[in-house]
Amino acid sequence: MRDLLPYLKLYKKHWFGLSLGMLLALLTLFASIGLLTLSGWFLSAAAVAGLTIARETFNYMLPGAFVRGFAMGRTAGRWGERVVSHNATFKLLTDLRIFFFSKLAPLIPGRVSNLRDADILNRLVADISAMDHVYLRLVTPMVVGSAGIIGLTALLSWFDAKLGLILGAILITLLLLWPIVFYKLGKRNGAELTSNKATLRVATLDWLQGYSELTLFGAEERYRNAIFDVQQRLLTNQRFNAHFAGIAQALLILANGWTIALMLWLAADGVGGQSPNPMIALVVFATMASVEILMPIAGAFQHLGQTITSARRLNDIILSTPDVQFPSQSTEHESSYSIEYKDVSFQYPDGNTNALSEVNLFIPAGQKIAILGQTGSGKSTLLQLLNRYWDVQKGHIQIAGQPITKWSESQLRQAITVVSQRVDILNGTLKDNLLMASPHATDQDLHQALSKVGLSKLIDEQGLESWLGDGGRQLSGGEKRRIGIARALLHNGPILLLDEPTEGLDKQTERQIMQLFEQHFENKTVVFITHRLVELSKMDAICLIEQGRIVEYGSHVDLLANKRRYFELNQTLN
Numbered sequence: 419m420r421d422l423l424p425y426l427k428l429y430k431k432h433w434f435g436l437s438l439g440m441l442l443a444l445l446t447l448f449a450s451i452g453l454l455t456l457s458g459w460f461l462s463a464a465a466v467a468g469l470t471i472a473r474e475t476f477n478y479m480l481p482g483a484f485v486r487g488f489a490m491g492r493t494a495g496r497w498g499e500r501v502v503s504h505n506a507t508f509k510l511l512t513d514l515r516i517f518f519f520s521k522l523a524p525l526i527p528g529r530v531s532n533l534r535d536a537d538i539l540n541r542l543v544a545d546i547s548a549m550d551h552v553y554l555r556l557v558t559p560m561v562v563g564s565a566g567i568i569g570l571t572a573l574l575s576w577f578d579a580k581l582g583l584i585l586g587a588i589l590i591t592l593l594l595l596w597p598i599v600f601y602k603l604g605k606r607n608g609a610e611l612t613s614n615k616a617t618l619r620v621a622t623l624d625w626l627q628g629y630s631e632l633t634l635f636g637a638e639e640r641y642r643n644a645i646f647d648v649q650q651r652l653l654t655n656q657r658f659n660a661h662f663a664g665i666a667q668a669l670l671i672l673a674n675g676w677t678i679a680l681m682l683w684l685a686a687d688g689v690g691g692q693s694p695n696p697m698i699a700l701v702v703f704a705t706m707a708s709v710e711i712l713m714p715i716a717g718a719f720q721h722l723g724q725t726i727t728s729a730r731r732l733n734d735i736i737l738s739t740p741d742v743q744f745p746s747q748s749t750e751h752e753s754s755y756s757i758e759y760k761d762v763s764f765q766y767p768d769g770n771t772n773a774l775s776e777v778n779l780f781i782p783a784g785q786k787i788a789i790l791g792q793t794g795s796g797k798s799t800l801l802q803l804l805n806r807y808w809d810v811q812k813g814h815i816q817i818a819g820q821p822i823t824k825w826s827e828s829q830l831r832q833a834i835t836v837v838s839q840r841v842d843i844l845n846g847t848l849k850d851n852l853l854m855a856s857p858h859a860t861d862q863d864l865h866q867a868l869s870k871v872g873l874s875k876l877i878d879e880q881g882l883e884s885w886l887g888d889g890g891r892q893l894s895g896g897e898k899r900r901i902g903i904a905r906a907l908l909h910n911g912p913i914l915l916l917d918e919p920t921e922g923l924d925k926q927t928e929r930q931i932m933q934l935f936e937q938h939f940e941n942k943t944v945v946f947i948t949h950r951l952v953e954l955s956k957m958d959a960i961c962l963i964e965q966g967r968i969v970e971y972g973s974h975v976d977l978l979a980n981k982r983r984y985f986e987l988n989q990t991l992n
């Protein structure tokens with residue numbers, strides 16, 4: 419139950435809509451009970467009056483008007499209650515989604531790296547939607563139910579205290595018993611249902627995303643069957659839920675029936691010490707109407723297990739603190755952008771060896787350094803640490819004389835331009851995909867950047883508005899890479915990090931791109947990761963890295979003269 423607390427607190431912000439919804443629900447309830455109770459009494463009293471002399475004096479008009487008023491009030495009240503409380507709940511869910519997203523974003527990539535995309539999506543969509551149960555199905559019926567019971571007890575007690583209190587006691591017992599019993603019975607099924615729903619989404623997205631690969635390797639059927647399996651389990655959960663709701667309601671109606679019999683028996687001798695009269699009908703019909711108070715509760719509490727499981731899954735994210743936290747204030751720093759790694763050691767959370775060990779590296783402002791090393795040696799990690807994708811466990815990193823932990827996020831992002839090893843293309847227009855690097859760039863700037871990286875042909879047909887990514891044109895590996903480079907040209911920060919920017923390009927394009935970089939390198943601090951030993955003589959320094967350690971450092975000429983690893987590499991590759 420404690421897991422629901424953060425969601426109950428949201429009441430504060432939407433108190434007006436939620437309270438108004440409850441008030442309308444209460445008025446509707448009173449109208450329903452009033453309608454049945456008054457009609458019961460009215461019919462019997464009218465019948466009795468018809469048989470006696472009272473038919474002359476009996477007032478048919480006033481009760482008749484009230485019956486009509488209650489009937490209209492019930493319809494209007496129910497409509498108003500639905501509109502108001504759903505409106506408030508949907509607003510609450512909107513806030514919750516935004517809040518969840520704002521908590522989720524800083525956790526990427528650290529905390530949530532063990533969660534699948536589909537699982538996170540499921541939390542954002544289904545688990546948050548499940549939170550509407552909290553108000554619509556749990557809090558409102560309980561509050562309205564309690565108030566309704568108090569009201570009905572008071573009404574009956576006015577006529578006959580004993581009958582009123584007996585009915586009140588029975589109703590309160592049912593109000594407390596049903597939730598406890600049906601929560602306990604439905605708890606396991608609810609938790610299973612939530613997790614099966616998540617698994618179904620993950621399995622379906624897996625199958626959808628990997629469809630072509632799965633078909634090529636003949637594994638498509640196996641993955642499809644996994645979807646059917648979990649779907650079957652989910653259907654079983656839902657069937658159980660439906661049966662269960664039916665049983666809860668049937669038992670409640672049965673309990674109500676027995677209560678009616680009991681109240682009829684107790685009232686038969688007369689209500690409030692009078693001889694038997696139409697008031698008996700009033701008591702019986704009031705008891706009959708009391709089922710309206712309890713009905714919303716009958717089926718609700720079997721969902722509580724489901725709601726609590728969803729709340730727990732949301733809390734996993736909402737209550738985590740991000741590994742990397744940026745200060746909100748930007749820092750003063752030198753105007754020249756040097757980079758310094760001091761005794762840096764780093765291990766990935768799920769890695770078992772250090773990805774980097776005791777790295778010491780100073781890159782003066784304006785220098786261009788190439789980083790070489792075998793695959794998996796820690797080159798990309800070196801750049802990710804500089805971007806604070808992760809934080810180092812030992813040592814520290816400085817940019818422009820200030821530890822990067824003092825840089826605000828926007829300040830750091832502005833200072834560093836990256837062409838990462840894997841370029842992601844967003845599902846959007848070509849323009850969207852470029853503007854993300856420089857929101858204020860003009861169309862002319864975008865055209866220029868594209869033509870510099872040799873992608874002018876992308877602009878031919880629909881111009882900058884042509885769609886890329888999943889929903890549009892698919893790009894080749896080399897084209898994606900060049901989009902990455904165009905983004906870097908547009909962003910134009912004083913530090914440039916290049917992670918194998920020419921991989922996948924043919925020799926001629928590679929040469930063009932390298933020339934482009936040379937013009938662009940002016941006055942920038944550049945870290946260039948590469949596998950290829952081309953044009954390294956133009957670099958100020960070369961750094962060889964092996965298994966997370968720097969093994970050789972110096973200029974191209976010096977390293978060749980040393981005749982060690984760099985020299986050997988040159989020998990084997992040339």
Ligand code: ATP
Nearest residue numbers: 766768769773791792793794795796797798799800
């Ligand atoms: P490549 O030339 O193939 O790009 P690299 O030198 O860039 O290789 P890194 O990506 O820095 O290598 O990886 C260094 C080591 O850290 C590798 O052993 C890799 O498996 C591991 N590693 C990289 N990313 C993660 C991660 N997110 N979680 C755990 N381990 C990781």
Ligand code: MG
Nearest residue numbers: 797798799839
């Ligand atoms: Mg890499």
